[in-house]
Amino acid sequence: MSQAALSGKNYVVTGANSGIGLFAARRFAELGANVALVCRNEKRGCEAVAEIIATTGNENISLYLADFSSLSSVSEMADSLLRDIPKIDVLCNNAGGVNGSRTVSDEGFETTFVSNHLSSFLLTKKLLPAILHAADEDLARIVFTSSYGHFNSALDFEDLGLAEGYSTLKAYGRSKLMNLLTARELQHRLAGKNVVASSFHPGTVRTPIWNKGGALARLLGLVLYSFMKSVGQGSDTFIWLASSEDIASRGADGHYFYERKRAETAKFSTDADAKRLWQVSEELIAPYL
Numbered sequence: 001m002s003q004a005a006l007s008g009k010n011y012v013v014t015g016a017n018s019g020i021g022l023f024a025a026r027r028f029a030e031l032g033a034n035v036a037l038v039c040r041n042e043k044r045g046c047e048a049v050a051e052i053i054a055t056t057g058n059e060n061i062s063l064y065l066a067d068f069s070s071l072s073s074v075s076e077m078a079d080s081l082l083r084d085i086p087k088i089d090v091l092c093n094n095a096g097g098v099n100g101s102r103t104v105s106d107e108g109f110e111t112t113f114v115s116n117h118l119s120s121f122l123l124t125k126k127l128l129p130a131i132l133h134a135a136d137e138d139l140a141r142i143v144f145t146s147s148y149g150h151f152n153s154a155l156d157f158e159d160l161g162l163a164e165g166y167s168t169l170k171a172y173g174r175s176k177l178m179n180l181l182t183a184r185e186l187q188h189r190l191a192g193k194n195v196v197a198s199s200f201h202p203g204t205v206r207t208p209i210w211n212k213g214g215a216l217a218r219l220l221g222l223v224l225y226s227f228m229k230s231v232g233q234g235s236d237t238f239i240w241l242a243s244s245e246d247i248a249s250r251g252a253d254g255h256y257f258y259e260r261k262r263a264e265t266a267k268f269s270t271d272a273d274a275k276r277l278w279q280v281s282e283e284l285i286a287p288y289l
């Protein structure tokens with residue numbers, strides 16, 4: 001791609017101060033985009049902004065703060081984004097984490113469920129007018145960072161917050177299943193609107209995530225360390241889905257990708273569950289819109 005390929009485009013990247021989010025944000029900046037980094041921690045966010053400006057020379061990098069375990073916080077941040085950026089070409093729903101034990105937020109949601117799914121669902125719903133505005137001129141895109149971990153188990157709609165039988169991997173896997181189901185249902189709902197939604201698995205990537213989710217994540221990280229992809233390799237499909245002119249990325253059509261190819265999803269990732277998850281999520285976020 002030419003160095004100015006994304007000039008004039010507005011990108012929003014969540015979880016942009018670390019790992020594949022930071023790598024992708026830096027690449028979008030390098031290609032000339034205006035990039036809004038969404039981060040939870042002001043210091044880490046400011047450091048990421050400064051690093052991207054220093055390494056790319058692109059000064060159109062801004063910072064927005066939200067803790068994704070709080071829908072109120074995400075809603076407020078989305079309002080600021082909408083005020084500042086009325087046209088959003090690409091939204092990258094990438095923020096996500098692993099939680100070693102079950103906790104419940106002040107708003108009453110299990111932490112992994114709200115941080116990895118409900119918050120990006122709310123953010124997408126709130127930013128949709130700005131994304132549709134961009135789509136009047138050129139293809140707009142919404143990319144969700146999912147995971148192979150979604151194969152863990154099917155959703156239980158009677159217990160989305162895993163009050164029974166919580167495990168770190170089950171909570172994480174189901175949240176990543178929600179990401180790919182959301183991309184699929186979103187595409188269905190946006191048919192004919194010049195917006196493409198997609199999701200992807202980055203691979204097992206050497207990022208700080210392995211040190212943030214308690215003992216099990218740390219142990220897994222140690223065991224898998226030498227087999228892991230670099231952050232650059234793990235970001236490749238992400239950047240491709242979010243920016244390539246390649247016909248396959250422009251036509252991603254709600255699907256789930258790995259290494260730039262459409263990949264199989266779990267048998268239980270049904271269209272019926274995608275639709276039901278959408279309806280339930282809409283009800284849960286309604287007070288925060």
Ligand SMILES: NC(=O)c1ccc[n+]([C@@H]2O[C@H](COP(=O)([O-])OP(=O)(O)OC[C@H]3O[C@@H](n4cnc5c(N)ncnc54)[C@H](OP(=O)(O)O)[C@@H]3O)[C@@H](O)[C@H]2O)c1
Pocket residue numbers: 014015016017018019020021039040041044066067068069094095096097115145146147148201202203204205206207208209210212
């Ligand atoms: N690494 C892998 O092997 C792998 C594999 C499959 C999928 N993924 C997915 O890839 C995405 C990026 O992860 P990564 O591997 O790049 O890890 P990372 O370096 O830890 O990046 C995760 C980003 O999400 C942010 N985040 C996490 N919880 C948040 C919250 N409650 N509110 C706001 N921001 C929050 C983090 O902020 P802080 O820096 O403040 O924590 C960080 O910026 C995640 O969605 C993850 O599930 C990763």
